[in-house]
Amino acid sequence: MTYTLYLIADLAGSRVAIESSQVESVVHVPDIVPVPKCDPSIAGIFALRSRVLTLIDTQFHITGKQQLVEKGSLAVVTEIAGHQYGLLVDKVHDVVPIAIAQADSNIRPPAAWNRYVDHIATHEGELVMILNTDTLVSGQTVPAT
Amino acid sequence: MDDLIEDFIAETRETLEALTSQLVEWERRPHDRALLDSVFRFVHTVKGSCGFLSLPRLLRLSHAAEDVLSAARDGTVEVSADLVTAVLAVIDRVAILTEALETGASVYDDDDILADALRAFLRDNPANMVTGHVDVSGDTLGHEDTILPGKARTVRVSLSLLDNLMSGVSDMVLARNEVSRQLRRVSSNADLDVSFGRLSSTVAELRDAVGMMRMQHIDKLFSALPRLVRDIAIELGKEIELRVDGSEVEVDREMVEALRDPLTHILRNAADHGIESTDERRAAGKDPVGHIHVSARQSGNQIIIEIADDGRGINVDKLGIRAIAANVTTVGGWQAMSPRARLNTIFTPGLSTADSVTSISGRGVGMDVVRNNLQAIGGTIELENHEGHGLKITLRLPLTLSIIAGLSVRAGAQIFGIARSSVVEMVSTSNANVKFEGLGGRKIVSIRNIRYPFKSLEDILGIAQGADIPGESRTLIVMRPAVGANFVLEVAAVINNEELVVKPGAPLVMGSGLFAGTSLPDNGRPMLLLDASGLGTAMGLSAVNRDDRDIDSRADIESKSNGPSALLFIATDGRKQAIRLSAIERMEDIEVAHIQYVGGRTRVSADGGLYDLWEYESAPDDGLVKMLRLSDGDSSCYLAVSDVLDIFSIAGDIMPSAEPEQHEGVVYAFGEAVELRNMFGFFERYDRRRRNRGSEALCFIDCAEDSQWERTILAPLLTASGYAVSFDEHDQSRAAIILQRDVAKARERATDPRTLHLRDSNHSLTDPITSIYRYDGAGLISAIEEKLAARA
Known part of the structure; x- marks a missing residue:
């Protein structure tokens, strides 16, 4: 059984895992500059050293409600398709090894999550959803109620 | 081993790039030993490396090429065009295989055909055929060949590291x-x-x-052109000579990539449609060989690339017929267009004047794509058409892609960036020349009687107006987008004028089309860059139909319904004055170091020339001095000013001035009477001293070889007065004036009406011949003028 390292985080009140090889760092976001007239899942842009990153309101994807973003919010920095993003999360916990094969194939995530979750795995007896980060920046938001 | 192969790929690719232009040159001059040597050196190196790295296909090919080239070097095989073509085919295959090594792609193996084609040249001289033994050691290469002198040492660094x-x-x-x-x-x-x-x-x-x-020689781009032109020329059976200048100009690495396609396209067009067939050229009395000249130069923060051919140019009438047929315009519309606007219809998608679609170009996807590609990188394209004699295309590009001159503006509480290239002008909403109107709910602003569609940036972006004090003046920016008509954008304020480093935005951010990217100014707070075309589209303006009629009609307005425009400025004496806009070439900030008092006047050195400077009063120790550069069409001079205020149109009569020398009259600007400066004064004084070296006013001075007075005193006096001076006997016949001091010669020339006799004494009474005292400068000059006038 092969184990891969995952970052465990809280997102919209649920426990999720992001593959650690995709995670560049976790930062407290500095000043956020809003982007007018763009996809509602974009919380704004912010500077990280000399780079400009796009901040994704991950919660909006799940709940359809825009998160109140303020300076100091936690974001997971990741690079997708050549662009750098910050994914807003509520809290980060730890980096742990998880084996996908442990996953229970007959348990499916709830509908709101379905698009963004690749697998369900267990970690220390708890279920975690493994996020597919690509879908978070594709912009085609599913209107959730 | 992998490292070695990577090195081999990179090295081969680099050498190939450098070699491409030499290969074409070699084809034209097959007997040039130096070129032959460098081609030989290439295949030899490839062969050596391949043997070592065990790459059998490359080895076979390069070995065959080496055999033939070696025989050619020895003179046992004649270098013919066929041979060159066969060698080129092998080198192309080497390039393909090398690329395939990197990508892992497979290439169809008919290498033997290529190799056999080459070896066929040796068959006539079988003795030269080197068989079996593959020499890898490199000893056939002369020792002196391997050392390339004077090459700057470089290292290869990966792009990601950079x-x-x-x-x-x-x-x-x-x-x-x-x-x-x-x-x-x-x-x-x-x-x-x-x-x-x-x-x-x-x-x-x-x-x-x-x-x-990050900079690279533009040669990287140009080196591929000779081969391109050669291939087209051969395919079409034309003779084309390509000249490339300015390969040493340096441009941003990304610019090289961005320019590759547009430049290739323009060159293809030139070779295919521009240059006529050899017969046609002969019939038109032209050199049967067509010429294409590509040149690059750097001018300020721009790179200018010119592609000129001496072909048939664009047939504007034919273009018109096509344009009307394609419903781009109507017959009436075409007739109303200015020549430039007509020419620019070539950029309309789907339009081409080519009679037939060839494999090379002429499918109507062309110039529009070229223009769009250039605009995407902030460049412009201009055409200069000489029907029947050729076409010159000028590309102007920013020096780097990643740094643009920008303005930061505030809308609501947020700061945005705008590229300065898309800004025409900025005026305050409180300016007297600005009027707001409405048209069925759409807001229109008129600035100096030119109407523009108008919207505030806050409205476009849907953000709050912010806590501006009501009634406080805001700023209007006249925008010129790359596509679409000009429009006016209202912003809360213009914050700064700065260099912005452009960073690409994420697709989701760019999706709205309103933004051109992001930037991070020195304050560390990211900023969105606005896209002028996108803003225009968001205002509901049509993205097409940006036409030059716009400009024409604006010129019409200026000339008909409006008085001439004038610039209001504060003169160095602190008073408000006006000057006609048409006389101003540009406004400049000149460094104090460039201002000098020489030759009895204050002068400015600019653009490699020396110009008169007027009204320069106080001299700060350093810094910049604001100036207007004035021009009368022929000559230029500078006028120092304290500040430039605004542009207004001269309405009503110009009241006469009491000092017509100084002021043309008094005009009203924003309800205030100001003096309109008289341009005449600046240029009249200049013109009086202007040197006129016409051949008619040649003065021949007849004197002894060692005569010092003529050479050190008379000649400079004449030169300073605008006459050409010669001491050469041969010029005597064509001289307009002959000057002499020798009394004996004066008698000989008594009948020659061109002669002026100079005497040494102030008194003329004793002398029988009319003469002028040699130190009577004014008398001498007026005598010369009299004689010239009499002759005319």
């Missing part, structure tokens, strides 16, 4: 700015400030150096 370095240095600059801010707040320690100053300047130098690392 980019890392770049962003690292940018981080450092931002960190420095942050430290500098904090230091200003807390420190009063002079030593610390000095050390920080040193650190700061080192960082700045480092950033410049890293910026240079």
